[in-house]
Amino acid sequence: MGGYSSEVNISLKSGGVVYKNLDREKYNPYKVHILKEKWVVVDDASTEYPIDKNDFSVTYGGAKITFDCVFNAIHGTPGEDGKILAYFDLIGLKHTSAPFYQMALTFNKRDTLSVVKHYGIKTATSVYLNKGDVLNTDKIIATVGLPCFIKPNNAGSSFGISKAYSAEEISIGIEKAYKEDSEILIERFLDGPEVSVGVIQYKGDVKVLPITEIKSENDFFDYQAKYEGKSQEITPADLSKDTAEKVRKAAKKVYQILNMSGFSRSEYILVNNEPHFLEMNSVPGLTEESLLPQQANEANISLADLFDNAIEMALQKS
Template sequence: MKKNIAIIAGGDSSEIVVSLKSAEGLYSFIDKEKYNVYIALVKKDEWVVKLAENEYSLIDKNDFSFLQNGKKVQVDFAYITIHGTPGEDGRLQGYFDLIGLPYSSCSLLTSAITFNKFVCNNYLKNFGVRVADSIRLFAGEQMTEEAIVQRLGLPVFIKPNDGGSSFGVTKVKTESQIRPAIAKAFAEGKEVIIEKYMEGTEVTCGCYKTKKGKEVVFPLTEVVTENEFFDFDAKYNGQSDEITPARLPEALTKKIQQQTSRIYDLLGAKGLIRVDYIILADNEPYMLEVNTVPGMTVASFIPQQVRAAGLDIQEVMSDLIENELN
């Protein structure tokens, strides 16, 4: 009997547009011969499953079931692809833990840690992972432009501490740009992180592991853009070149892959994660952030890396699902 798989999309942030694209990608990747696949839209005031074009069924929040043709459908596995809250910060994971529904991504604790860039970076820094120097600001907290520049120099990146997909991110080159950039970041989140600028080659690496001891670390993707940084247009509107595998020496590639595997274990991750890095002129990789709900559109990094590794994306999806069901 086929298991029922729900791809969980939506969310309550600006990243909903990316989430919906990822849901479409995942729907195309998951084996329909093996599973019944549905897309569920989860927003603050609406939890529904899409049955057909313009046809939806309400989700029963007691057990995440829904009705189809008058019959109750019980979901067996949730593939979370909400970028931002509540799918990437641990809230949905906690709910699924409470009702006993297996899901794709990291645990509540790991998701909460990685969603908060400042907390995650400083946690991993304790284990020798190189990260950018940074400052965290809470709403209402004041810090002078002079103090920020004295601590981090210029340029700096100012962005939401609890968001992604480059919403609310500004590369700041002058003191006069600091206040507007902080306000822009606060419009997208409750905390702001100000990071020291690092110039180098940006790469990203996907990874997953299973309970049976299988470890898959994908080829690296190199990101090249003429934009000021890897912003929303660079990510989703074709304003970048994404080269997989990255044009790096083999030894450096292996070093970053090993670092990715180590970060996976240090965080107690599960499911599929992606770690972003910048390689400085001395060939040292610095971690930028950990993404526990990576984008899964057809053009996203992970599908690119799966193809470059010579793997079948459908088999990878089955691997991730079966790991949690068995």
């Protein structure tokens, strides 16, 4: 838990929830904080023990401990973008996430969209910018229209996202997004309900969890709406049978197209009851109030069962 991004505190919260809910009859869990300045095991008295990066071991209680499996609860880099997972693969340590390439791909919004569009998944019209590109707001507006969304390409928890209603607001939004990332995605505003749906590996199968409808009190589902109660999250979503089936079908197809395994939660906007894919989170929030645990609970999967299943699936990987 932890990480090197703006999401560090959310990740520490998610990791704490996983640690608390693991069955102590079956597991001997350790809290590992992966931070820019240190990699440490933190015990219940907040004493820190440094991780040996040669083999991801720790000297704890006078003995050297190596781990059977890593439960990845790092939102953002280096957990959600695959960097640390490539390291785990190199040293032969199993983990609960998808392979590092799938994680890197799904963390990059532009590249994910380019793959799923190829398979007929509906998405918003978009423009892509790299830091240093000449800014032509007239051209951007001609392509995506107004209002539009400006997003860092590689960031989560709605950090750095803006909704722009004018050329001036596009410029301000781009500046804000560049503080999070050197790559930016500008997307057409899609007018319709927003839904979120978790897809996970569960007992060896791909399972689509109940759908959540998100009704933000703010102009969009921003950080406040996600984490400070400024939204209504309705699980299961109040959708017609036909629309719900379209969302489930698209969600499962996207998970399989991207060769995912482990956890995922994707967002869709419904335009004329047709789901349009926005993005995938491969390390979704895992706190009690987070969307994926809400959806699992609706499917009668407890947090303990959800986390236990993730570890079992990881241990079975070759």
